[in-house]
Every structure is written in structure tokens, then in C-alpha cells.
Amino acid sequence: MAYSLDGKVTIVTGGAxxxxxSVCRIMAAHGARIVVADIDLDRAQALADELGEEAIATHLDLASEDSIGAMFATTMDRFGRLDVIDNNAALLSAEMAQRDGDIEHMATADWDATYRVNTRGTMIACREALKIMSPQGSGSIVNTASNLALQGNLIQAAYSSSKAAVIQMTRSIATSHGKRGIRANAVLPGLTGTPAALAHLPQELRETVEEETLTPYLGGPDDIAHLVAFLASDEARYITGQAFAADGGTSVHIPGFARLSRFFQG
Known part of the structure; x- marks a missing residue:
């Protein structure tokens, strides 16, 4: 089904x-006006320049409430309204990924840093977006969570639990603000073939993930971005409070799928 985002002012956090x-490019291609918000302002500006005059860049440190507030001020100064926010930014550095293990070995500082960005920062961004959207009587919030929020894992205890909180936050917003014309949904990517992910992923681990993926390929950024863009559009107007896994089916099958499939399929 075709969908349109013509003229919709859209903030994408972690937009660079x-x-x-990918979200920025696809939403711009469907007519949205884009605010590329990222901690790396140079990369954000380069992308905004690529997208054209209907895109701007702004610095965003999701751990800083002042920085989040400045992002909204910049958006309103330039466009005067806000129709969509895709809360995509998260604490995903390779260094943090190495430290984010199981609960027994979790450093309190790493837990707090993860929640400060992924959960608290997303909450503040949602709160400030709602303050703009409520008087308008319309708006769409799309929060990026993770399929790791659905199941237990050997590692990434802080990241996965912080993203589970984002799912519940999304449901709360959908419930409290639905009658005001505001929708909220969550997208739950699995391991996605971004350049950064592939650069730090050991080949053996990648092969394991690919075996557990039901599709014959590992998804890429565009596979997630198309879902985000659709959920932001008016064509998705009757969808709210939902959590959509976009992970090639890795979160739907029983444990040991790869080994079982070899047994039953020879």
C-alpha cells in the first residue's frame, strides 16, 4: 500500500x-520535512545537506535534558510544528556493548548510563513532543525498542531491559493521548545489517544469528525504516499502542530452531 508523509515535520533522533x-532518507522520499538529530553534528549536517532544503540538522545528546529541549526549539523555530518523532537514538557504542553483560557482573554506572539515554532520554523526548502535539490534536510517535526486549539473553541485560521499558512507555502514551489524536507505536529491530553492526560482529556470531533468522537474509536498515515511515503516516491512523518486531522472525520460534531444522530437514 502506498503511503504519504507530505509536509509532515519529522524529528529522527540518532538520525545520522x-x-x-535510512529512516531520514525514506521519510524524505515520501515527502516529510526532516530534522536530523544526532550526537555527531557533522554527520547529521552532511545528511541534511544531502536531503535538501526541507531538512535541517541539530546536535542531540540524549543524556542531556537541555540538549533535548534545544532540539525541539530548533525544530519549532524552523518549521513551527511537529507531526512525527522517531525516537531512534540509543547507547550502542562498541565499548558499552562489551561491558553490558549479565546482572551479576553489571557495573551500576553502566546500568545507569544505559537507562539515562535509552529510557530517560526517550521519555523526555516523548514528553516534549506531546507538549507540541497535544495542542495540534495530532501526531505520531514511533519509538525504536528491540526484539531483545521480548526474551532473555546471555548478555545485554541493561540494553534489553531499558528497551522493554520503552515498549511499556509507548503503550502508556497510546493510552493516555489516543483521544487527543496522537498515536504511539514501537518498532523492535533484531540484529540489523548496519555498517557499524557488521564491523563489530564476529563472523561466527553473525552466522548463528542468520541461522536463527527465518528469512533467507539478514535485514538491513531500509527494512526497519520502511516500517517506521508507514507507522508515521496517516495510512496507519488506526494503529496505536503496538510493538512490531522487525527481525526476520527470530523472536517467534522455539529455542534451537537452527538445530531442529537441520534434524527435520536432513
């Missing part, structure tokens, strides 16, 4: 990253 940049 792997998935975020």
Missing part, C-alpha cells in the same frame, strides 16, 4: 546512524 539515516 545506520537505521536513523
Amino acid at each position: 546512524g545506520g537505521i536513523g539515516s
Whole structure:
């Protein structure tokens, strides 16, 4: 089904990253006006320049409430309204990924840093977006969570639980603000083939993930971005409070799928 985002002012946090940049490009291609918000302002500006005059860049440190507020001020100064926010930014550095293990070995500082960005920062961004959208009587919030929020894992205890909180936050917003014309949904990517992810992913681990993926390929950033863009559009007007896994089916099958499939399929 075709969908349109013509004229919709859209903030994409983490907009210069792997998935975020795809969201920006695809939403711009469907007519949206884009605010590329990222901690790396140079990359954000380069993408905004690529997208043209209906895109701007702004610095965003999701750990800083002042920085989040400045992002909204910049958006309103330039466009005067806000129709969509895709809360895509998260704490995903390779260094943090190495430290984010199981609960027994979790450093309190790493737990707090993860929640400060992924959960608290997303909450503040949602709160400030709602303050703009509520008087308008319309708006769409799309929060990026993770399929790791659905199941237990050997590692990434802080990241996965912070993203589970984002899913519940999304449901709360959908419930409290639905009658005001505001929708909220969550997208739950699995391992996605961004350049950064592939650069730090050991080949053996990638092969394991690919075996557990039901599709014959590992998804890329555009696979996530198309879902985000659709959920932001008016064509998705009757969809709210939902959490959509976009992970090639890795979160739907029983444990040991790869080994079982070899047994039953020879």
C-alpha cells in the first residue's frame, strides 16, 4: 500500500546512524520535512545537506535534558510544528556493548548510563513532543525498542531491559493521548545489517544469528525504516499502542530452531 508523509515535520533522533539515516532518507522520499538529530553534528549536517532544503540538522545528546529541549526549539523555530518523532537514538557504542553483560557482573554506572539515554532520554523526548502535539490534536510517535526486549539473553541485560521499558512507555502514551489524536507505536529491530553492526560482529556470531533468522537474509536498515515511515503516516491512523518486531522472525520460534531444522530437514 502506498503511503504519504507530505509536509509532515519529522524529528529522527540518532538520525545520522545506520537505521536513523535510512529512516531520514525514506521519510524524505515520501515527502516529510526532516530534522536530523544526532550526537555527531557533522554527520547529521552532511545528511541534511544531502536531503535538501526541507531538512535541517541539530546536535542531540540524549543524556542531556537541555540538549533535548534545544532540539525541539530548533525544530519549532524552523518549521513551527511537529507531526512525527522517531525516537531512534540509543547507547550502542562498541565499548558499552562489551561491558553490558549479565546482572551479576553489571557495573551500576553502566546500568545507569544505559537507562539515562535509552529510557530517560526517550521519555523526555516523548514528553516534549506531546507538549507540541497535544495542542495540534495530532501526531505520531514511533519509538525504536528491540526484539531483545521480548526474551532473555546471555548478555545485554541493561540494553534489553531499558528497551522493554520503552515498549511499556509507548503503550502508556497510546493510552493516555489516543483521544487527543496522537498515536504511539514501537518498532523492535533484531540484529540489523548496519555498517557499524557488521564491523563489530564476529563472523561466527553473525552466522548463528542468520541461522536463527527465518528469512533467507539478514535485514538491513531500509527494512526497519520502511516500517517506521508507514507507522508515521496517516495510512496507519488506526494503529496505536503496538510493538512490531522487525527481525526476520527470530523472536517467534522455539529455542534451537537452527538445530531442529537441520534434524527435520536432513
